[in-house]
Amino acid sequence: MTQLPLRAQLASALGRSAATLSRMTGRGDGSVIGGRVGLMLEPDLLRQLARDRKLALVSATNGKTTTTRLITSALLELGEVATNVFGANMPAGHVSALSQHKRAPYGVLEVDEKYLPEVLDTTGASVVCLMNLSRDQMDRAAEIWLLAQKWRRALSGKPTHVIANCDDPLVTWGASTAAKVTWVAGGQRWKEDSWCCPECGGPLDRKDADWACRECTFHRPEPQWAVDDDAAIDPQGQRWLLDIQLPGQANRSNAVMALAVADAFGLPVERALPRLREVTSVAGRYTTVERDGRHARLLLAKNPAGWLEAFDVADPQFPIILSVNAQGPDGRDTSWLWDVDYRILRGRPVFITGQRRLDMALRLDVADVPFTLCGTFSEALAMQPPGRVDVIANYTAFQDIRTEFGRAV
Amino acid sequence: MPSDSALRIVWIYPDLLSTYGDQGNVLVLEQRAQRRGIETETIHVRSADPVPETGDIYLIGGGEDRPQILAAERLRRDGGLHRAIARGAAMLAVCAGYQIMGSTFGGEEGQPVDGIGLLDIASARGPARAVGELVAEVDAALNLPTLTGFENHMGVTSLGPGVKPLSRTIKGVGNGDGFEGCYAGHVVGTYLHGPALARNPALADLLLSWRAGELAPLDDSRYEALRQERLATVLQG
Numbered sequence: 001m002t003q004l005p006l007r008a009q010l011a012s013a014l015g016r017s018a019a020t021l022s023r024m025t026g027r028g029d030g031s032v033i034g035g036r037v038g039l040m041l042e043p044d045l046l047r048q049l050a051r052d053r054k055l056a057l058v059s060a061t062n063g064k065t066t067t068t069r070l071i072t073s074a075l076l077e078l079g080e081v082a083t084n085v086f087g088a089n090m091p092a093g094h095v096s097a098l099s100q101h102k103r104a105p106y107g108v109l110e111v112d113e114k115y116l117p118e119v120l121d122t123t124g125a126s127v128v129c130l131m132n133l134s135r136d137q138m139d140r141a142a143e144i145w146l147l148a149q150k151w152r153r154a155l156s157g158k159p160t161h162v163i164a165n166c167d168d169p170l171v172t173w174g175a176s177t178a179a180k181v182t183w184v185a186g187g188q189r190w191k192e193d194s195w196c197c198p199e200c201g202g203p204l205d206r207k208d209a210d211w212a213c214r215e216c217t218f219h220r221p222e223p224q225w226a227v228d229d230d231a232a233i234d235p236q237g238q239r240w241l242l243d244i245q246l247p248g249q250a251n252r253s254n255a256v257m258a259l260a261v262a263d264a265f266g267l268p269v270e271r272a273l274p275r276l277r278e279v280t281s282v283a284g285r286y287t288t289v290e291r292d293g294r295h296a297r298l299l300l301a302k303n304p305a306g307w308l309e310a311f312d313v314a315d316p317q318f319p320i321i322l323s324v325n326a327q328g329p330d331g332r333d334t335s336w337l338w339d340v341d342y343r344i345l346r347g348r349p350v351f352i353t354g355q356r357r358l359d360m361a362l363r364l365d366v367a368d369v370p371f372t373l374c375g376t377f378s379e380a381l382a383m384q385p386p387g388r389v390d391v392i393a394n395y396t397a398f399q400d401i402r403t404e405f406g407r408a409v
Numbered sequence: 410m411p412s413d414s415a416l417r418i419v420w421i422y423p424d425l426l427s428t429y430g431d432q433g434n435v436l437v438l439e440q441r442a443q444r445r446g447i448e449t450e451t452i453h454v455r456s457a458d459p460v461p462e463t464g465d466i467y468l469i470g471g472g473e474d475r476p477q478i479l480a481a482e483r484l485r486r487d488g489g490l491h492r493a494i495a496r497g498a499a500m501l502a503v504c505a506g507y508q509i510m511g512s513t514f515g516g517e518e519g520q521p522v523d524g525i526g527l528l529d530i531a532s533a534r535g536p537a538r539a540v541g542e543l544v545a546e547v548d549a550a551l552n553l554p555t556l557t558g559f560e561n562h563m564g565v566t567s568l569g570p571g572v573k574p575l576s577r578t579i580k581g582v583g584n585g586d587g588f589e590g591c592y593a594g595h596v597v598g599t600y601l602h603g604p605a606l607a608r609n610p611a612l613a614d615l616l617l618s619w620r621a622g623e624l625a626p627l628d629d630s631r632y633e634a635l636r637q638e639r640l641a642t643v644l645q646g
Contacts, residue, residue: 137431143428143473185472195424195455201479203424203457214457332541333559335603338433360633364438365631367434 004048004102011042012049012099019096031084035092038099046091049098050123053082056261057123059116060131060171061144062306063254064089064362066246068110069282074272075265080104087283090115091122106265113147117154127157127264128178129257130164130171131186133164134193134305135339148174148198155165159236165253165259166221167209173198173218179185184260185209185223186253189312190305192339227256233270234259240269245280248313281409284398286313289405293386296321298408302330304339307392311344314390320345321380321389323354323397330395334359342367351380354397377401415448416621419464421490422456425480426506429561431470433604434501437613438466445625447617456480460489463626464498465620470506471562471602474517481509484525494527499595499619501612503605507598508564510533511532515564528591528598529571532564535585539563542643543581543601548573553611555579556589557639558601564602566591575599580643595619608636 004012005357019034038045056075058068065087072083084093089110098107111119113133120128130151133144151174155162164175165186170193175181187209188194194211197204202215212219222233230252232240244255255276262272281287289295293304301310314320334356341363350371352360357373364371374380377400381389393401402408420427420435435451442449453493454460456479469489472480484490494500508514509524515521515534524532543560547553556576565585567575575590576583576599583589583600597616599605606613610632618624 145473145475192423192427196476196479201425201456201475203455296519332430333432333561333603335433335559338428338430338436338607358631358638362631363433366607381606390453 006264008042008045008048011038011045012095012102014038014041015095016099019100031086031088031096032092034099035095037089038095038323039092046095046098046119047122047124049095049337050125053098053105053107054127054265055109055123055125056117056127056129056265057109057111057119057125058129059111059113061113061134061136061303062309063131063250064110066251066255066282066285067129067254068108069279070254070276071129071261071392072108073275073279074108074258074262074267075108077267077271079106079264082107085283090162091119094119094123114150117150120154120158120160126159126161127261128160128162129261130162130175131254131257132165132168132188132190133170133174133304134190134303135336136303137333137336144193145198153179161264163257163264166223167255169194169204169211169220170198172221176221179206181221182225182260182264183221183223183228184257186257187227187249189308192304202208212218225256225260227253232256232259234263234269242273242276243275246282246286246307248385250309250312280364284402284408287408289408291381291400291405294381294384295388296381296391297388298398298401299390299392299393301392302394304336307340310392314392315388316348318388319349319351319384319391321353321362321377321391323380323391323393323401324357324360325353325355325394325397325400327355327396328399337363341360342369345369351383353377354393377404413447415450416442416617417461417464418449418451418453419461419462419467419493420453421467421469421506421580422483423453423470424455425476426470426472427589428473428505430603431503433615434468434470434503434606437604437606437610438468438617440478441610441613441627442617442621444627447621456483458486460484460493461615462489462492462496464493465498466616467493467498469500469509469542471506473505477505477509477514478516478522478625480506481514481522481525484509485523489580491525491527494594494596497595499616500527500597501606501616502528502598503597504560504562504600504602507600508566510598511566511641512641528593528596529569530566530591530598531569532566534563535565537563539582539585539600541581542639543583543589544579544640544643545581545583546579548574548592551575551592551615553609553615555640556601556609556612557636558599558605558608559603561602562600564600567585608639
């Protein structure tokens with residue numbers, strides 16, 4: 001790799017020091033502050049740090065952090081990989097990730113959906129992985145149709161190789177201006193944001209996984225890869241039993257996306273797949289914490305599509321604790337609770353907590369789901385019989401619980 | 410199978426206008442009718458389908474700019490909603506759906522787009538996005554408690570003589586002129602997006618009473634707990 005210019009070297013080094021300081025003083029993991037310091041000293045730092053590396057950018061509404069982790073795990077088979085492991089998914093986080101692994105020939109960066117065009121322009125990443133788009137924290141996030149349009153503009157005229165989920169019509173539309181696309185039939189559980197054609201607004205007709213616009217020519221492209229229950233099907237039609245440790249259909253889909261990205265890096269399935277199986281939890285997601293004989297499995301769900309995925313993972317045999325906040329990162333608007341169908345929880349002991357538990361209480365009441373209201377997570381946990389319990393929490397509620405258990409990973 | 414006498418709730422274009430929790434209004438109306446022994450039938454009308462004329466309460470929600478324009482075009486072409494309102498049906502129009510009811514609203518680039526003219530209002534794109542909690546005192550003639558909810562829009566709406574303001578804002582932006590929403594006959598428009606009725610069950614009951622007559626009281630403790638918590642937090646903050 002070529003040497004960074006002196007100014008960039010200095011910016012990068014000072015950023016790393018700031019990050020270390022932040023960690024040592026317990027202020028955070030340092031990945032945002034470090035990058036900010038670096039960018040302040042050298043605004044062009046991200047471009048310079050990205051140069052001469054083969055990068056994959058990973059974006060979606062849900063599954064970004066997990067898929068980034070899976071791809072990283074696979075690419076370690078090839079060599080050192082720089083990645084924003086803490087989910088700091090804006091340019092400061094990317095600078096930080098690349099600064100910390102100066103010599104890594106590979107990089108896998110989770111990118112906020114809104115920032116994808118900017119980060120793609122700056123880094124010139126050769127691979128982009130796009131999984132899904134659905135309603136998410138509308139009080140601060142961009143509207144998704146608009147977002148997909150920005151992806152189209154950003155990908156148009158670039159040599160980028162896109163790996164995209166063709167079961168999501170909006171993602172398909174967002175990806176289809178790219179010069180090269182590998183389509184993955186990754187599935188789509190949440191369909192409420194894709195009943196209309198992104199191209200013309202006409203109704204989309206759906207039959208099983210297939211979809212096509214009734215009024216224009218926009219339709220589902222032929223996939224090269226597919227997820228089929230617990231197996232991946234590669235472009236040659238060969239079935240690979242996934243057998244990953246991360247639970248749920250959404251993660252099996254993430255795993256197939258990761259295999260397709262690995263393939264774009266020249267890494268065959270037989271080498272990538274064993275690496276995916278090593279991943280057991282991602283920044284606290286899916287991990288199990290224990291207190292006084294209660295084993296609580298932590299599931300993160302930030303939006304309606306995420307709740308559907310969490311319900312798919314949660315075990316109907318066990319009680320369930322739901323915790324909802326509405327801090328800045330969660331979105332201050334709890335309207336999305338009304339998009340989630342909670343009736344699936346009927347018959348399970350349900351406990352609710354979090355700062356916005358009264359919103360959840362009314363929501364469950366209207367869905368005819370009996371529940372117990374708890375002041376704190378600890379109180380909810382203490383009410384459980386010894387044994388297993390599932391926990392679904394949105395972003396800051398999830399982080400609060402992790403913190404109680406020493407930043408459980 | 411619902412009987413002919415069932416209260417018909419019609420949700421217009423959930424495929425275009427249901428960005429964030431709009432389903433909540435349907436669920437709250439259903440619950441509050443059913444708990445009083447009023448049978449309901451809910452019809453989800455997709456944008457490719459005709460709007461039935463014989464519904465009792467029509468709901469239309471919020472959405473992005475493009476779907477909003479498509480919805481306005483389709484409703485105008487279809488005409489079913491106009492016929493239903495002419496027959497005396499009640500309607501709650503929320504956010505983008507509220508703007509559509511007027512003569513004009515702002516499109517993706519702020520360009521004026523024709524509305525469907527069911528309310529005497531005109532909307533345009535405002536200078537900044539209004540995002541946050543909203544609190545407003547409802548027009549005394551409607552005899553409703555304080556309005557509470559969340560708004561998220563870029564619209565500014567001016568009211569003509571054919572409508573009355575729904576409420577006067579205490580917190581938040583609403584129409585942009587100190588008022589929030591409007592009503593005329595049995596049609597109510599509001600910028601309180603998503604599940605506005607979950608935070609304002611009395612407004613849900615007003616819509617129900619327009620079609621089902623006098624309503625028995627319900628145990629509203631869940632609604633009331635949420636309302637009090639929200640109002641206390643928002644008015645202190």
